[in-house]
Amino acid sequence: MVASDRRPLLLPVVLAAMFMYGFDLNVVNVAVPSLHRDLNAGQAALELVVGGYAFAYAAGLVTGGRLGDLFGYRRMFLSGMGAFTVASVLCGIAQSPGQLVGARLLQGLTAAMMVPQILAVITSSFPVPERPKALAWFGVTAAVSGVFGQVLGGVLLSADVFGLGWRVIFLLNAPVGIAVLLLAARVLPRAATARTAGLDPIGVLGVSGSLALALIPLVLGRGAGWPWWCWAMLALSVPAALLIVSYERRLLARGGAPLLDLSLFRVRSFRAGLAISVAFMASFAGSIFVVSLLLQNGLGLGPFQAGLTFAPMALAGVVAPFAGKRLIATHGPARAILLGCAADLAAMLGLAIALNLRGGGVESWWLAIVLALLGLGNSLILPALIGTALSEVDPRQAGIASGTLNTTQQFAGSAGLAVIGTIFFAVLGDRPSGAAEYASAAEAAAWICVVLVAAMAALTALLSRRRAAPDREPAAARS
Incomplete structure (x- = not known):
């Protein structure tokens, strides 16, 4: 545990x-x-600039989590933050599309070095009574960071800061990254590493390769018109994943240290958290993507106006986790997830019904209400979901568990975005003539999100019933 006087500064860092x-x-x-x-x-x-970052991040998360377990969360956080800052500067000074794509891929990989260490530091540095509050703040940050990306991005582009145009959105990371590095070097605990085994290079290549086979066509397939190689890669990703899981199981049986710690899947709460995460992230990523297109392309709002429509979502994301913290403490995480599902379900049903009744005449203020409900629901769900997934994980496995959870969430978000986006564009057609077409396409996407949220609620209710009988076997024993 970190010294109590450093804990208030550790979390913001x-x-x-x-x-x-x-x-x-x-x-x-x-x-x-x-x-x-x-x-x-x-x-x-353009698709690689947008999607390549998420792809590289998802492909490197499990490895980033294991590196934290091997070499220490402090070392990997500092290394990842430094590399991320450098990659951001490379994005900001890129002179060609190829340079920018390469820098964005590097930025995603370096993010995968630092992000798994965040939950690992929270899990290993904060005592159990303080952990729900820390996770609530994690949920606030995760919920509002993306929304602020759109809001502040629109402000920065409209202001044309220092005449830098789009470059300022990347170069802004340089002073921020340096400040975080200096503070992190002072407050992050110098904990000893828990493991001394090697990294498992075959596991790194196998996990990254199987994820690449699935994620590349999901990111690029729609723009390329879903050619045969997309379907071939998706088909190959399944046997590739099964092969690497089989190899990791044999390596563990021989006394090795596999990249994929399969013992995590014996922990019921971790399995349940992963399953709920799939439905949550697929719905969240797809809904935000569709609403963004509806606002800008359908209703004709500019980036700044569209970003402001997301402001109530950001506000709800700041306020909701504090109520969620009390709810978790009083009634448990499952109740908080179910309440969040109710808010998300109301948002998606409201969006679908409004688009059905109003079509292209739907007002932006109504969409702001929908987004506020969505922000409320997501901010209740995320901290409780993370807490549920990691609650029974051995602290020595915190890094790899965090990496696995984040990888699952990113893959589910990419898959949900691809599937919902494909349906959205199929309904929209090749040559949409106005807001009505965008409204019809967004309505179809909203109904898909309704189904996903309902599935998430059903999984959570099942988890709640099963946990009514307490599991007294410690996670470390099951691991």
């Missing part, structure tokens, strides 16, 4: 890294027109 990751994931959405104009970037390059 590590959560700054989470904010930087979420901000950079979303801020490029408002900069796409500028990138197309200033760098002459084509559709494929």
